[in-house]
Amino acid sequence: MSEAILDPAAVAAALIRRPSVTPKDEGALDIVTTALEKLGFGCHRLVFGDIHNIYARRGTGRPNLCFAGHTDVVPTGAVEAWSFDPFSATLRDGVLCGRGAVDMKGAIAAFIAATQRFLDARGPDFAGSISLLITGDEEGDAVNGTRKVLDWLEERGEAIDACLVGEPTSAEQLGDMIKIGRRGSMTGRLTVHGVQGHTAYPHLADNAAHRLVAMLHALTTAELDRGSEHFQPSTLQVSTIDIGNPASNVIPATARAVFNIRFSDCWTSEKLERWLRGRLDADGCRYTLDVSVSGESFLVAPGVLSDRLAEAIRRVTGRMPELSTTGGTSDARFIQAHCPVAEFGLVGQTMHKVDERVELSDLAALTAIYHTFLDLFFEPSISREPETVVAGLDPAIHALGAAPFDAQAAVDHRVKPGDDDGG
């Protein structure tokens, strides 16, 4: 039993103070590694291109439960628009503020703290392993991140049996939503070719702008599907229309548009592309279409993983989460090819926004949920009552904010049992 309990808010604050905007790491993964090594994890630093990732594992037994997440964050945009320094981890009225607070440094901190509590209570020899796959390339191209780490694991013959992704899936209140799949995403770049001419002599020309408008109308008014048991209906949205014609008396020869389709499990990208081309061919004009797919739709049928996660959420918050596939893509799209995956984390309302922030009470509750989930995953018969969740307001975090930043001190920061969130 280790002598002190990790405060998830202190770990989250240390991570937020590392401005790890993709592809930069800025020492964020050192904080994770240091904390995990103290808990007995063996950590591998995996560098692909300019991206740093880690895979850490404690134990050699099966099942191997993996927590997946990312330490990289999106840019801040105009810093003047923020009401605090985005990388100072300001603590205000029980709220921890900064880029990455909910997406998703807070969840990484909560899982590390939950793991410590679990190991303290169960002793070192529980049957199974806990691992963490943390990437620095989720918000960027996602080329040198999770996907490459999964390849590396496969080459080593290292299997993951189930995976919890800590993305901010809660919609309004912590625990109201788990994601068990994601829609697919396809982007189409359409160029329509006509014949240039004088606007006073349209019979001698073929207006590409008119053609494009008609084709986009055909695409945007079509019903792609009506959704399915776990998916909303697929949608097609036009992102931009570009003609760039400076002369009002010239009929343009070419017109371009870009659109993005979020598609349900009624489609594969291949089938969708065939449908698109059929629809555009029906118009009978010359066009070129380039499509790119950033992810197929997928669904992990509700089962043991989502059941135990939902039960952990219910025990801590009293809420039964909705099982959803809404929202954008995540690295779960790569992991689902290897093992069952479910996503659960903080409330996403401020993610990617100015003034991103997390309630300390949510961080404490998420830690309790992850801890309860670990219990249920490794020994479903156990009936430990989850700890009472009280906002982990810790004066030492204020002190950290005032002093020059010291990551080691932030990770080392511990509070005595009984002084923290009640665990």
Ligand SMILES: [Zn+2]
């Ligand atoms: Zn994220």
